[in-house]
Amino acid sequence: PPRSEAEVFRGKEVIYSWIQGRGLEALAGHLQWLEESDHIDAATRGVLAGRIRRQLTRTIAAMEECRANNGGRVYFCMTPAGTPLEIADCKYLKPAETLMKESNYSDLFYFKGLFKAAWVLGWGEKANEAAAGLKTVLDDIEQRRFRTDQQTFDPKNQVRFIPGKHGQGPMMIALLGIAAVGEVKPDPVWFGYGERFIRRIIDLHVNRRRYPELAEYDFIEAVDDNGAPWNENGMIMCDPGHALEFIGLATRCLLAMRRADYGAALIEECAQLFPPLLCHCFDLGFNPSAGGICKAYDLCSRRVINSDMPWWSLPETMRAAAGLIELAPAMPQRNRINEVIAACSNAFAQRFINYPVHMMAYQTRNAAGEAIDVIPATPDADPGYHTGLSVIDFIRYLKRH
Numbered sequence: 226p227p228r229s230e231a232e233v234f235r236g237k238e239v240i241y242s243w244i245q246g247r248g249l250e251a252l253a254g255h256l257q258w259l260e261e262s263d264h265i266d267a268a269t270r271g272v273l274a275g276r277i278r279r280q281l282t283r284t285i286a287a288m289e290e291c292r293a294n295n296g297g298r299v300y301f302c303m304t305p306a307g308t309p310l311e312i313a314d315c316k317y318l319k320p321a322e323t324l325m326k327e328s329n330y331s332d333l334f335y336f337k338g339l340f341k342a343a344w345v346l347g348w349g350e351k352a353n354e355a356a357a358g359l360k361t362v363l364d365d366i367e368q369r370r371f372r373t374d375q376q377t378f379d380p381k382n383q384v385r386f387i388p389g390k391h392g393q394g395p396m397m398i399a400l401l402g403i404a405a406v407g408e409v410k411p412d413p414v415w416f417g418y419g420e421r422f423i424r425r426i427i428d429l430h431v432n433r434r435r436y437p438e439l440a441e442y443d444f445i446e447a448v449d450d451n452g453a454p455w456n457e458n459g460m461i462m463c464d465p466g467h468a469l470e471f472i473g474l475a476t477r478c479l480l481a482m483r484r485a486d487y488g489a490a491l492i493e494e495c496a497q498l499f500p501p502l503l504c505h506c507f508d509l510g511f512n513p514s515a516g517g518i519c520k521a522y523d524l525c526s527r528r529v530i531n532s533d534m535p536w537w538s539l540p541e542t543m544r545a546a547a548g549l550i551e552l553a554p555a556m557p558q559r560n561r562i563n564e565v566i567a568a569c570s571n572a573f574a575q576r577f578i579n580y581p582v583h584m585m586a587y588q589t590r591n592a593a594g595e596a597i598d599v600i601p602a603t604p605d606a607d608p609g610y611h612t613g614l615s616v617i618d619f620i621r622y623l624k625r626h
Contacts, residue, residue, distance in 0.1 A: 239310065239318065242299040244605040245288050246334030249342040250401075251609030252277050252284075256345050258617045281342045285351070288335065299331045300324070301374045302603075312376040328365035329374035333395065336362060337402025344409060356406055363403070363418050366395045390455050392447040393430045393471065396422035400474040401614075404481040416487045419478045423491060426471060431502060442505035443524045444468035454524075461524040465510025466538030469518070472503050473545030476552050477618060496553035503545055504558055507565050510538070515594035516572030518542065520601070532592035535601040537611035539573040544615040547622035554626065586612060 256277045259270050291307030292299050300309040300321065309321035340355035365371045372386050373394070400419055407415035427433075429452045432443040436454065439445075439461070446462045447455035454461045479495055482488040510518040517534025546566045549556065556562070576594060577586040585606055587596040 238304065240291070240303045240305055241603040241605055242288075242301060242303065242331035243334045244603055244607055245284060245299075246331070246336070246338035247607060247610035249281060249284055249288075249335075249338035250405075251613050252281055253338075253341040253345040254614045254617060255609065256281075278346065281346060285339065285342060288339075292335075298324075299335050301329075301331050301376055325372060325374055327370055327372040328362045329372050330395070330398070331374055332358070332362050333366075333371075333398055333402070337399070337405065340402065341405050344405075356410070359402055359406065360414075363399055366399060367418070367421065371395045389450050390447050391449070393426050393445075394467065396426055397467065397471045397474055400478040404478040407478075407485065408481050411485075413485075413487060416478075416482045416485060419482060420488045420491055423475050423478065423495065426475070427495070427498060431498070433498075439524050440505070440527075442502045443509075444471075444502070444506050445524065456525075459525060460530070462530070463506070463509060463522045463524050464520060465506050465522055466518050466520065466535065466541065468506040469503060469510075469538060469545050470541040472499050472506075473541050473548055473615070473618075475499070476545060476548035480548065480552060492552070496556070499545075500549055500553060500556040500558040500562060503542075503549060503565065504561050507542065511568065512592060513568070515590065515592055516568075516576040517590055517594075519592075529592075533597070533599055533601075534590050534592070536573070536577045536586040536588055536590075537601070537607070539569045539577065540612045540615035540619070542569045543573075544618045544622075547619045547626075550626050551622045 256274055259265065259274050259277070262270065265273075287305070288299065291303060291305075294307040295303075295309070299307075302310045302312065302318070304310065309324055310318050311321045312318060336355050336358040340352055340359060343349075343352035343355055362371070369391060373392070374386075377385070399422060403415050403419040403422070407419065429448050430445045432439045432441060432445065434441055436443075439454070444463050444465070444467075445454045446464050446467060449455055475495065476499065479488070479492050483492055507518075509522050512519060512532070512534060515534065518538040519529045519531060520533050520535060521529070521531035523530050543566055546562045546569070549562055550559070573586070576590065579585050579587055585608055588606065589597050589599040589601055591597050
């Protein structure tokens, strides 16, 4: 049946820049994985690699046309021609009345995806252009000029920009892009960003007995202008999935830094900090009966505020836990980390994957374990970025250990 006006946001008439950037990064990562896979025959690898290269080429061309039509910018949601759109009442679309001038998540996702894709395609000039765009975004993050451009489809997930509220998200998400550029460009400026972002997060967003009213290893999603936990209506929020994702992306960046002989002191500090941090945040968020990780937890009342469980936090936790085995193989929490891996992989395979539908994952399940029509970030399924790239790293780590 035809979609109602309220469902248009789910159709191909709307382009989500987050997903286009993530898709570029994910397909490029899968292309690299195909080239190193030893269990896929050469003919099949060639066919799949050719399909990925063609898709990367088409997506870059379409998105670069959108960007050119917008003076070099992309926006959270657009028409295929690049006209920026706004979402009202979590569902209705209309042309955007104002355009954000500050760097935002769309810029961040797109430039790091564009760099990765252009690099694997061998497009040096386009990769350098993307790296320059990414560096501008990183500078804005560091100077707190960055703004979230996310528009919500879920009233329980309020993501609007609030002046003075500084989430750890931009720094966390940047880490994978920083690692990607730093691994192929010898300029230490890239790992310098990584070192400073990880340092700021562990100093401001991880409670290491700085706040006696909170538990040790609590992960604080946002802070105020003075670096104190953001308290809204008497609550200090933790997104356990984001905390676990941070550990995985930071570990990925730290391992790249270690190979480049950079940041030894921070690497050693995080090797001590991350295993107990992961165990603590997993225990806060994991619902053992339903098999998933909750979306929001109040650190003041010590209770779950949003019990919905998105799919992405499980593979991200698998990446984080396996990465810690590589970062700190002698950690005393090794057995517990193995238990976390088992819990997440079993929950994802048994509770989230919809096997008849191309093994796609249900986006969200509730505390009772039921699949529900709740959109965590965008209506697009986004399987390759959170799921594919996480699992590829997970496999790589475990093959070495």
